Amino acid sequence: MRSNTTRLIIRNVSHLGIGQIASTTLGILLSAVIGRALEPAQLGILYTVFAISSFAYVIVDWGQGTYLVREMARGRTDEPRLIGSALLIRLVAVVVLSAVGVAVAGPLGYSGQIVVLALLAMLSGIPATLFAPFACSLRSKDRMDVDASVNIVGKATMLVATTIALRLGGGLPEVILMQAVGGVTILLIGAIAALRLNIKVAAPVTNVLRELVQHGAPLATFSLVIASQPFIEIMMLSALAGAAVVGWYGASNTILGIVTSPAMILLAATFPALSRASRSLPDLRRIIDTTGRVMFIAAAFTSSALYLFADHMVAIIYGHGRFVETASILRVSALFVPLLFLVFVLASAMNAVGRNKAMAVISIVRIFVCVVCNWLLIGYWQQRFGNGAIALVIIAGVAEIPAMIACLVLLPKGAVGSAVTHNVIRACLASLCTVLPLSMLHPLGLLYLTPLFALLFAVMAMLTRLVLPSDLRLAVEMVRNKLAPMARRSAPDG
Numbered sequence: 001m002r003s004n005t006t007r008l009i010i011r012n013v014s015h016l017g018i019g020q021i022a023s024t025t026l027g028i029l030l031s032a033v034i035g036r037a038l039e040p041a042q043l044g045i046l047y048t049v050f051a052i053s054s055f056a057y058v059i060v061d062w063g064q065g066t067y068l069v070r071e072m073a074r075g076r077t078d079e080p081r082l083i084g085s086a087l088l089i090r091l092v093a094v095v096v097l098s099a100v101g102v103a104v105a106g107p108l109g110y111s112g113q114i115v116v117l118a119l120l121a122m123l124s125g126i127p128a129t130l131f132a133p134f135a136c137s138l139r140s141k142d143r144m145d146v147d148a149s150v151n152i153v154g155k156a157t158m159l160v161a162t163t164i165a166l167r168l169g170g171g172l173p174e175v176i177l178m179q180a181v182g183g184v185t186i187l188l189i190g191a192i193a194a195l196r197l198n199i200k201v202a203a204p205v206t207n208v209l210r211e212l213v214q215h216g217a218p219l220a221t222f223s224l225v226i227a228s229q230p231f232i233e234i235m236m237l238s239a240l241a242g243a244a245v246v247g248w249y250g251a252s253n254t255i256l257g258i259v260t261s262p263a264m265i266l267l268a269a270t271f272p273a274l275s276r277a278s279r280s281l282p283d284l285r286r287i288i289d290t291t292g293r294v295m296f297i298a299a300a301f302t303s304s305a306l307y308l309f310a311d312h313m314v315a316i317i318y319g320h321g322r323f324v325e326t327a328s329i330l331r332v333s334a335l336f337v338p339l340l341f342l343v344f345v346l347a348s349a350m351n352a353v354g355r356n357k358a359m360a361v362i363s364i365v366r367i368f369v370c371v372v373c374n375w376l377l378i379g380y381w382q383q384r385f386g387n388g389a390i391a392l393v394i395i396a397g398v399a400e401i402p403a404m405i406a407c408l409v410l411l412p413k414g415a416v417g418s419a420v421t422h423n424v425i426r427a428c429l430a431s432l433c434t435v436l437p438l439s440m441l442h443p444l445g446l447l448y449l450t451p452l453f454a455l456l457f458a459v460m461a462m463l464t465r466l467v468l469p470s471d472l473r474l475a476v477e478m479v480r481n482k483l484a485p486m487a488r489r490s491a492p493d494g
Contacts, residue, residue, distance in 0.1 A: 040247030047250030063219025127183030158182030336397030
């Protein structure tokens with residue numbers, strides 16, 4: 001059974017793996033194109049606008065990203081009505097939120113430029129949000145390969161369109177509008193893929209609309225609380241440290257999002273299995289253990305790579321001598337990556353078993369503590385060290401500790417075994433043993449440091465038993481099984 005579960009997870013992740021390489025590359029290129037064309041203050045404004053629209057689109061989603069996958073993975077027969085009702089809720093929510101946002105923007109003190117750009121970002125996000133219910137259906141059926149392919153094409157289109165717009169002298173409005181170009185591409189290709197896979201849409205019905213609103217409320221509350229954190233952080237940084245620091249922080253979050261995206265894909269790939277296993281404690285524990293091991297391998301790799309290559313990442317994406325302070329923010333963020341990934345795993349399990357209200361309460365308390373500490377420390381850190389964003393990162397990282405403890409207490413007893421704790425410790429050891437010796441060789445440069453890092457990390461992962469020989473054998477077997485049909489098709493007849 002463990003082997004079948006592991007195979008399912010590896011299959012889902014492998015479907016997304018190749019796509020993620022392409023997606024990450026496109027994300028890096030897009031960040032480079034935008035970052036090299038804009039100054040830190042401009043990037044700070046853009047990051048603020050995207051934070052506002054992202055917060056609004058959490059309300060538009062209304063918990064559907066979790067609820068639809070969970071229900072569809074359990075075999076709902078009314079899936080077409082679920083999709084149709086979800087589409088209607090999204091469209092209505094975008095219209096209402098756009099109108100409300102414009103009405104309250106003035107009293108809240110937003111400048112006219114930010115209001116216009118935020119409204120433009122809301123409208124530009126409509127095509128992509130209409131694809132989301134179809135993406136939920138694809139994930140529930142373990143067709144992450146289709147979901148990844150659609151998003152890759154959309155990102156590639158967005159990259160090309162943004163590059164052309166900036167070359168023609170475009171600025172912030174054009175960068176935002178190109179999000180719509182990528183979204184339209186995603187919606188069109190995604191709709192075609194859904195039709196081919198017999199994913200149908202039916203007219204909305206009252207009882208399903210009521211169900212999505214009612215059951216999505218706790219999930220939306222949790223998501224809103226999570227989304228409010230970066231929104232509040234940006235507002236506080238802007239007020240206490242200035243637009244340039246917001247730009248540094250936004251650049252660091254962009255890079256952090258790129259390097260942690262494989263882990264987010266893993267969680268998305270395993271959530272259907274978690275949902276199906278949520279009614280059986282032994283199955284739930286097995287899925288959490290399996291997901292956790294892969295997540296902590298990713299955590300160790302991400303943490304050590306982020307710490308060692310922060311300067312190189314910033315220079316490659318934003319250019320030498322620009323956004324220098326961003327590297328310092330990334331190195332501090334790297335210290336908290338294993339803890340952050342552990343909380344990701346626990347939060348995913350909490351959502352799978354339906355402890356959404358508890359997660360919302362945990363997140364609200366966590367954000368309240370962060371806001372108070374940020375208000376007290378960002379200004380001091382800015383005056384003392386010239387980069388208030390570092391204080392924000394430290395506070396957010398430390399706040400994950402009580403959140404982790406709360407999740408462990410509230411999950412069903414026995415759902416999280418000792419294997420999770422052991423693998424977290426192994427991940428920290430592997431990362432530490434990789435970073436310490438290579439930090440002394442940092443002047444070697446990227447060309448020599450990269451292969452040394454890959455080799456040393458692999459050795460440390462094996463020595464700490466974070467990666468087991470059985471994992472390598474299973475991975476090789478999965479690759480062979482994947483390549484075998486291709487080899488048979490390419491073999492000459494006769």
